[in-house]
Amino acid sequence: MIRKSLTLFLVIAVVASTVPVAAATSNPDIQTIVPQPTVSPGVENTVNFQLVNDPNGPENNAITATNVRVRVSDNAPINVLTERLYVSKLADGKPVMKTLRMQVPSDINSGTYRIPLTVTYEYESGTGDSKQITRSMGVSVRVQSGPRFTVTDTNSTATVDGRGTLTVTMRNTGQEAASDATFTLASNNNDIALGGGAKATRFVSNWEKGATKTFEYDARLGESAQPGNYSLEGTVAYKDASGNSKTSPSLTVGMRALPEMTFDVSDVQSSVRVADSGKIKGTITNTGPLTAHSAVVAFQSNSPTAQAVETEYAIGSLEPNESTSFSFTVSVDSKANPGPRQYGVQVNYRNGDGDPVQSDTVDLPVTVGESDAGFDIRNLESTLRVGEEGTLSGTLVNTDDDPVTNAVLRFNPAGQTITPVETEYAIGRLDPGEAREFSFDVEVSSSSSGGPRQFNFQVNYRDEDNQQRTTNPIEVRTDIGAKSDEFEVTPVSNAYAAGESGEFRVNVTNTREETLTDISAKIFPESPLSSSNSEAFIEELEPGESETIVFKLSASGDALAKTYPVKMDFQYEDSQGETTISDAYQVPVDVTESDGGGLPLGLIALVIVALGAIGFVYYRRQD
The missing domain is CATH 2.60.40.10 (Immunoglobulins)
Incomplete structure (x- = not known):
């Protein structure tokens, strides 16, 4: 009996050893894997990472996770641009690759930074129930150390359909120096040329940490360019502290295109006639954004019958919105016909960098007169x-x-x-x-x-x-010349207390270039001013000669203390014997308050009237 039982056990054990053991099944367990975690500062980076559902290795089976939602958070100072990601299902051992976009500051310290993720997913449990799980995890990125380069400033003097200097200022904001650095600036726009080509380079033998370098490029803008901002691309190729050759991320370099240098012609006058020479004059204005240095106006004529004696007129430097005159002596052939003509002028000048520049032709409309006898x-x-x-x-x-x-x-x-x-x-x-x-x-x-x-x-x-x-x-x-006064009138004595009379003295000067005679002066005072002698006479005044005349002027007792105008005019004879009456002049008179030495004239008059009325009443009663 014991032998039979032992035999049965051995048979069962042998059979069991020949049947495969069933693999264990576990709940989903999602992990992240970052194959290349390095990011560059100062630019936008993309980081690829894997979502993996494989908790215990290949010997175990994990339940498929479905409806996987990933919410991404920032981790200062890194600004993550991607907010949400989605995976419909995540089976066991089948990773799914996703991408995060992030802006890494140029001044960030090197090291490892963790981008927080919140992952929510669902799965079917062994009992047939659907479950939802939310977990916190992260993606680690590493900011590389070494030299870093940042554009700190740009400035351009280039104009549309012209040239100028583009200045780019950069700083090594990294933690190490760079050597044998080459800064390459490239234009992807056909309207912008750098040094005559699409790109130009500058070299720095040793670029210390924190050092600032300034690079200048000859920039040319085509005639189809538009005023405004353009974007160029810059890269720095260098050697790090270990002597390894590296290239910086692409840098955006801004360039502002200035409006085209233009000029305008106005106030054109012409004395040009057929079979004769004459003057063509005008005013030229710099309507562009920059100063035109050592400028010369050049006369342009497509007609063989009209030629300038001198084809250039130097005007010197002309600042923006500044104007100056020009003049050409032009000879017109006797075979020419009189009438309107269209000539032109160009401005040849140097820009702020000393480069020679020539403007477009500006129209110069003139009229050629008929031939005279000379x-x-x-x-x-x-x-x-x-x-x-x-x-x-x-x-x-x-x-x-x-x-x-x-x-x-x-x-x-x-x-x-x-x-x-x-x-x-x-x-x-x-x-x-x-x-x-x-x-x-x-x-x-x-x-x-x-x-x-x-x-x-x-x-x-x-x-x-x-x-x-x-x-x-x-x-x-x-x-x-504008009209000028015949006389200059200056008060000499013109101050009175209210209720007071006195001399009104005025100095008269002949401002004309001729002798004036029989000069009669008259004043026209208005209340509260009055005059008992309002006229004065001057026999003769030579050019520039002066004489003082006197009037009698009174201020009433109730006059306010202030300055009053007194009108004055003159009747005189000029050097041709013509009698003229001048325009009216206004001479100031100052009235001050009464000094209290007596009753105001108005009050005295009132008292006299009152006494007269009392006497009249008394006289009637006696009758």
Whole structure:
């Protein structure tokens, strides 16, 4: 019986030893694995990591985790850009790769940093129930040590369709020095060229920790570029402290494109005529963003019939929004036709780096006048002033090759505010190149306005065939001075107490360039001021001469203490014997409070009236 039992046990044991043992099954247990944890400071990094459901190795089976949700948190100073991840199912031993995006600061210390993860998943238990588990875990990243490079500042003087200097300032913010460093700046935009190409490099033999380096590049912008900000790419290739060759992460280098350097032409004037030479004048303005140094305005003409005597006009440096004048003497061929023409000017200058630059052509519209017999008015001088008579004088020159006879210069001012005393000036005979001075006395109405004025002259003459001819209008430009006062009036004695009378003394100065005679002065006081002697007379005042005149002035007793204006005008004769009444002048008079030495005049008058009324009543009662 014992033998049978032992035999049965041995048989069962042998059979059992030949049947595979069933693997153990366990609940899901999710882990993270980071194959490459190194990140670079100063740039955005991507870190790949694995989610693995394999708690006890390959000999055990783990239940598949489903609906796996991963919520990612920041770990200062690293800013994690990825917020959530999702895996529909995570089977045993089948890892799933996920990616985290994170911004690593340039000034972060080297070392290991843990990115917190909150993982929530579900699974089916052995009893058929669905369970949900939430666990905290993390992804570890390692910030590498060594040199690091940060762009601290950029500045550019490059303009659209121009060139300039791009300055880039960088600092080694790492914990080690770099040697044999090469900074390469590259442009991926066809509108930007660096040193004539798409990229340019600069070399630093030894770049200490914390040291700042500044690099300059010749930058050119195409005509299709737009003002504003552009982005360039920079990298630093270097050797670390161990002599290993390394390359920094890509650095973003900003560049601001300035607007195009442009110029504007205004106030264009032309005396150019067919078969003659004349002046083309104008004003040029720097409408660009930078100063144009050593600037020269160059005359441009596509017409063979018009040539400048000198094609360049130096204007020096011109700052932004600054304007200056230019002038060219232009000769027009006799075969040309009169009428409007379109010439042009260019500005050749140097930028702030000393590079030569040429602007686009700016249109210069002018009108070419008809051919004349060859007269020119030069050395024009004017003493014209609003409200006065002056002289307009100059020199008439025969610029033709033939003599003229019986020449008469006619002055034809436009408008009614300019009146010449004589409109013609006899010149007589003028040989070729001969000049003759002329002068016109001209009255300028007081209703006129001062400033630049253009006048027309014509020459009536007889040519070599004794034919009577008249030129086209010869235009000249001069200035009319603003209206000036005839006199300068200055009070000498002009202070009174209320209720007081006294002399009102005024100093009068002749400010004209001519002697004035029979000068009658009159004041026009208004209440509370009055005068018992309001007129004064000056026999004669030469230019700049002064004389003091005296009036009688009173201030009423109830006058307020303040300054009052007293109007004054003058009637006088000028050097031509014309009688004129001046504009009104206002002279200040100071009234102070009464000094208390007596009753105010108003009060005295009131007392007299009251006493008269009492006497009248008394007289009636006696009757």
